[in-house]
Amino acid sequence: MHAFAVDGLPEIDAGDDLAALVAERADLTDGDVVCVASTVVSKAEGRTAALAEFTPGPRAEEIAARLADVTGEQKDPRFAQAVIEEATEVIMDAPFLLTETTCGHVGVNAGIDRSNTGGAELLLLPKRPAESAARIQAGLAADVGVVVTDTSGRPFRHGQRGVALGWAGLPAARDWRGETDRDGHELAVTVEAVVDELAATANLVSGEGDDGTPVVVVREFEFGDHDGSEQLFRAVDGDFVRQALRGWTFD
Numbered sequence: 001m002h003a004f005a006v007d008g009l010p011e012i013d014a015g016d017d018l019a020a021l022v023a024e025r026a027d028l029t030d031g032d033v034v035c036v037a038s039t040v041v042s043k044a045e046g047r048t049a050a051l052a053e054f055t056p057g058p059r060a061e062e063i064a065a066r067l068a069d070v071t072g073e074q075k076d077p078r079f080a081q082a083v084i085e086e087a088t089e090v091i092m093d094a095p096f097l098l099t100e101t102t103c104g105h106v107g108v109n110a111g112i113d114r115s116n117t118g119g120a121e122l123l124l125l126p127k128r129p130a131e132s133a134a135r136i137q138a139g140l141a142a143d144v145g146v147v148v149t150d151t152s153g154r155p156f157r158h159g160q161r162g163v164a165l166g167w168a169g170l171p172a173a174r175d176w177r178g179e180t181d182r183d184g185h186e187l188a189v190t191v192e193a194v195v196d197e198l199a200a201t202a203n204l205v206s207g208e209g210d211d212g213t214p215v216v217v218v219r220e221f222e223f224g225d226h227d228g229s230e231q232l233f234r235a236v237d238g239d240f241v242r243q244a245l246r247g248w249t250f251d
């Protein structure tokens, strides 16, 4: 397989037709996976915001004060309010805001970006990235998969990498269970998160700064002869790390 950026995309504005903009600049073939940075999906969907739109409630004031306390930096309660409003759950409120967002993704600050926002103060994640992916897919003539990506940190390791927020036209994962390894042992647990691996590949090509390459095409990726799985985000009752974090406080 190989991956290449779609060159020459303009600054994306609310109402832009991303599929059309991509189709004009890339000769897509059936089987391609089109990875689109959530940044431009959000811009196209008008998900920009100003801090003044968020009136901090008591919880946001409390969170901001506590964050300032533990980090020694002034925190804007309006930003805390934006995170609270975008999150379906605030899992940790110090020393940073670890949240779940509507699509099931767990990350810091509800994925709200303050860079590459096109001049807005805040760029919120797409509301329903799976629907965004399906819309982009429907707008492309070739039979492609679409993955909406974001750059995200992860626990246990330094650094960030690309993850999938929503996808269409391909399964989320390859289910290896029931297949055998080289020694003939049957695999019991391996479900490979393919859309995250594709998102990480795309992120590697996209860059994080001013490259201007939010769309990456992965060509000749073979899903192979595996069962597909739609599972990516853990349900809370099977997510023991999340359950442990819920009961934990920072001091």
Ligand code: GDP
Residues within 6 Å of the ligand: 008, 009, 010, 011, 012, 013, 037, 038, 039, 040, 043, 113, 115, 116, 118, 149, 150, 151, 206, 207, 208, 209, 210, 211, 212, 213, 214, 215
């Ligand atoms: P995120 O990972 O989705 O949060 O997005 P990033 O801020 O890391 O941006 C990913 C890539 O898209 C980088 O190459 C940016 O320079 C590029 N980018 C962001 N916004 C735009 C835009 O409106 N137009 C173009 N052409 N590139 C953009």
Ligand code: MN
Residues within 6 Å of the ligand: 038, 039, 111, 113, 150, 151
């Ligand atoms: Mn982002």
Ligand code: MN
Residues within 6 Å of the ligand: 037, 150, 151, 207, 208
């Ligand atoms: Mn990024």
